[in-house]
Amino acid sequence: MKQYSLVDDIGTLHTFNKVPQRIISLVPSQTELLVDLGLESKIVGITKFCIHPKELKANKAIVGGTKKVDYNKIKALAPDIVICNKEENTLEIVENLREIVPVWVTDIITIEDNLKMINDFGILFDCVGEANQWNSNLTFALSDFKKFIESKPIRKVAYFIWKNPYMVAGSGNFIDELLQFNRFENVYDNQSRYPEIELEKINENGNLDFVFLSSEPYPFKEKDALEMQDFCGQAKIILVDGEMFSWHGSRLLKALNYFKELHQKL
Known part of the structure; x- marks a missing residue:
């Protein structure tokens, strides 16, 4: 795959020469998403709060929580990318990690933000088909729920x-x-x-x-x-x-x- 660039939710431009193969996720819900996108084998580190799927904690390195992490442990895992979230993780964590590795930060406030994140992960990790399928399923379910709730x-x-x-x-x-x-x-x-x-x-x-x-x-x-x-x-x-x-x-x-x-x- 040739070099590609993407901008994360806080406006940081990321350029990659290859698809990230070693992922650390510091956000439990985003860890779950990565697994659902078929990327479990690429996850090398997670937080102690990453409880879904439940067997994941037994198979992956625990690098701390969402507000406090072990930087030495993260460095030793040699990740290609760390996935964070503006609300879940602190600015201090993001800035410190940027000295070690590219840090992708999401900012999810709306349902549209959520769909965009899934689309971004599809491009970022070269799993566009899986991401499109998830967004298609979600779009259908959201439409169905709107009909359920309107009355x-x-x-x-x-x-x-x-x-x-x-x-x-x-x-x-x-x-x-x-x-x-x-x-x-x-x-x-x-x-x-x-x-x-x-x-x-x-x-x-x-x-x-x-x-x-x-x-x-x-x-x-x-x-x-x-x-x-x-x-x-x-x-x-x-x-x-x-x-x-x-x-x-x-x-x-x-x-x-x-x-x-x-x-x-x-």
Whole structure:
């Protein structure tokens, strides 16, 4: 393959003389996508949070987490490329890794961003056919879900990601995009990213229909829902699968089926 160039999501131009063969992924959802694109054999390093597919951690080098990595271990693995994400990984990690290896950074806020990432990976890793198939399947499933959801009423929700302090999903992130896609009105979308909130003031945003407690990054449980009940008025508190709302990549296909099941339970 001749030399080729691509620009990542933060505007960095990458030029390759050959297709990267040794990949380190520092983003769990993107690790899953790489596997689904048929690239598992090329992955040499992952994070301790890369839990899908579940057998991967037994077969690949663990180079740290998403916020702290072992640079010496990464260097020793001699990667051709490291895959990062603007939200998941720190700027410090990206800048330090650039001294060692090309770093591809994604920035996924919208569903269109997600489709573009899959397309980019197809070009980047010479698996265009697999990427096109995934995007074709996703486009069909997204269209099908739009038909499913169009008759549903718009309902007000608050989506919690953390406790002590309580933090919720605001605007400008993939969670908010998927909430909107589900016709859930995020009552905190007037605040950016992941604001801290006071639970006592939750009903200042109008009458909530639902409070979603995510399974990640904080693993909310039934006891947390019971603790919050007195503050949430008539809102129904529901434990939701955080991977389905926050993992971009190929996970979106499973998420659309999960969302259908969720709506049928509401």
